[in-house]
Amino acid sequence: MGAEFWSPVKLSLGIALVAAILVILTGLFLGRVMADRKFKGKSILETAFLLPLVLPPTVVGFLLIVLFGRNGPGGQLIEWLFNQPIMFTWWAAVIASAVVAFPLMYQSAKAGFESIDGDIENAARVDGGNEFQVLLRISIPLALRALISGAILSFARALGEFGATLMFAGNIPGKTQTVSTAIYMAMDSGNMDLAWLWVACVVGISFLMLMAVNRVKA
Template sequence: MENSFWTPIGLSIEIAFVSIIWVFIFGVFFGKVMANKKFKGKVLVETIFLLPLVLPPTVVGFLLIIVFGRNSPVGYWIEWIFKQPLMFTWWAAVIASAVVAFPLMYQSARTGFEAVDKDVENAARVDGANEFKVLLFISTPLAFRSIISGSILSFARALGEFGATLMFAGNIPGKTQTIPTAIYIAIDTGNMEMAWLWVTSIIAISFLMLICVQHIRS
């Protein structure tokens, strides 16, 4: 029982951690770009970025299947390179978690970068700093609280992802079975003891992460 309890927890944390690395990179990059740029179609691009936040997880899962499934060009290319389809793999769970977590990271990073004093950034450019140095040593430290808050919220969202993961990665014990899918199966099979243990564990983890976010923002 002990192994069956800890396996989904460890797998969920592992998947969420790997997905948040990609979410952090792309979220900070696009957050910085969208905070400083004005162009035609910006509203449309931002709407696409934020769409996974409001779409039903099953719709996200369906779209991931369409994009990465075996019948798609991307899915065919992945299967040809790695000699196996992407669906129902550990990486499928990572992608599903990253897609649903990205909007939170992007929104927090963009808000943080928008609050940075542009005069400070311009002063650094006048002193000879290139855009990468401005981002690394000026913009990011000044937007640090928003970026860290977004990272924690994105991790929590990735940890609790259910619908897209179930559709795209499945529910394979020890491979793609995360806490939410394990809870679903436990309830479906009448194993309420395990369901309560997993529910309690994810509530505790999420509670601690939200406390951290509130502390950072205060």
């Protein structure tokens, strides 16, 4: 197995890792905020957070193009800041993967924080702990299993993303061609041996990650 095989694998793992880090940070923050607060319109906002979980990947890709394309507000801002468009770049693949993986981390983080007995956190506050200290020393350790499960599932989802990535980041070998898009192209060109190798690789990685989730929950 040469560079033709390993290039999409390494690219996918790198993109999934960065996307997972972004998702963990945002999911942790928003999960904590939404677990503690009740306000008008909360259900609408939470529904928006979870939409990428049920929307077709092509719809997610379309919305990303509208928002971050050269004529979109996000795309114009990025081009103004960095003097280059974000579409069909490595970071476009990261954004696409992060968007579709975010709901898994958010749901896990919110459920984990909601399961914590509020009296324990309040006791820490009474003892002089500020909100950051309570989060770091009390809330996160108590919700750790849910957070780890969410992080693993988010990484796995980012690793397997296809539709939104293909639309928003394209299929540029060595730059944005992930394993998922590489499998599609290998099948389209009739190279079934290479497609099977990539499929086996992704199935193996995903299987190990799901086993890790089950062990964490056990």
